[in-house]
Amino acid sequence: MSEQETPNPVFSIEKIYVKDLSVEVPNAPQIYLERETPTINIQLQTKAQGIGEGLFEVALTATVTSKIEEKTVFLVEVGQAGIFRVQHVPSENMDAVLSIACPNILYPYAREVVSDAVTRAGFAPVMLQPVNFEALYMSRLQQQQAEAAKDAPNEEPGEATIQ
Numbered sequence: 001m002s003e004q005e006t007p008n009p010v011f012s013i014e015k016i017y018v019k020d021l022s023v024e025v026p027n028a029p030q031i032y033l034e035r036e037t038p039t040i041n042i043q044l045q046t047k048a049q050g051i052g053e054g055l056f057e058v059a060l061t062a063t064v065t066s067k068i069e070e071k072t073v074f075l076v077e078v079g080q081a082g083i084f085r086v087q088h089v090p091s092e093n094m095d096a097v098l099s100i101a102c103p104n105i106l107y108p109y110a111r112e113v114v115s116d117a118v119t120r121a122g123f124a125p126v127m128l129q130p131v132n133f134e135a136l137y138m139s140r141l142q143q144q145q146a147e148a149a150k151d152a153p154n155e156e157p158g159e160a161t162i163q
Contacts, residue, residue: 010054010087011097016109019059020079023117026072032122038066038073040126046133048098054087058102062110064118064126076117076126080110096137103133 025031043063051057059081066073084102086094107128115125 007088009089010085011089011101012085013105014055014083014085016080016082016106018078018109018113019081020061020077021113021117022075022077023121024072024075025121026075031068031071031073034068034071034073036068038068041065041067042128044131046099046103048102051083054085056084056086056098056102058082058084058098058106060103060106060110062114062128064114064128066123066126074118074121074123076114076121078110078113078117080106080113082106099137099140100133103131107131107133 041064045061045063046058047061048056048058059079061077061079064074064076066075082102082105084098086097089097107130111128114128118124118126
């Protein structure tokens with residue numbers, strides 16, 4: 001094919017939005033009297049799905065749980081999503097685009113929503129540390145290849161859980 005016949009790859013952001021937001025403080029008001037420093041657990045999950053010709057919804061879910069011993073201080077879950085136009089990208093690169101590029105765009109928005117939600121719940125803000133989605137993607141690929149070698153079932157492409 002000549003250069004004129006080969007379309008250029010297209011990657012654009014159509015919309016970024018909060019798909020889901022949940023804040024729970026199950027032990028209020030007594031939990032506000034606690035003076036111990038809580039432990040924080042953060043889990044991230046990404047999921048991508050096609051929603052039209054060249055359009056994909058990518059959702060990044062961040063779940064932040066704070067506990068003092070066995071008592072939950074707060075639980076915040078944010079589903080930050082975006083609609084992305086991805087066209088003329090080779091199929092072998094599509095999973096990487098949806099698992100690396102899109103979450104990299106969504107993550108700063110999710111960080112802001114988590115921090116704001118925790119602050120509005122009456123606690124000190126939680127600042128999520130930067131995440132290397134490329135390293136996580138490569139790790140997931142290696143894990144899938146190892147599982148495939150053992151004839152074990154694989155995770156669905158475009159879906160990952162981070163702890």
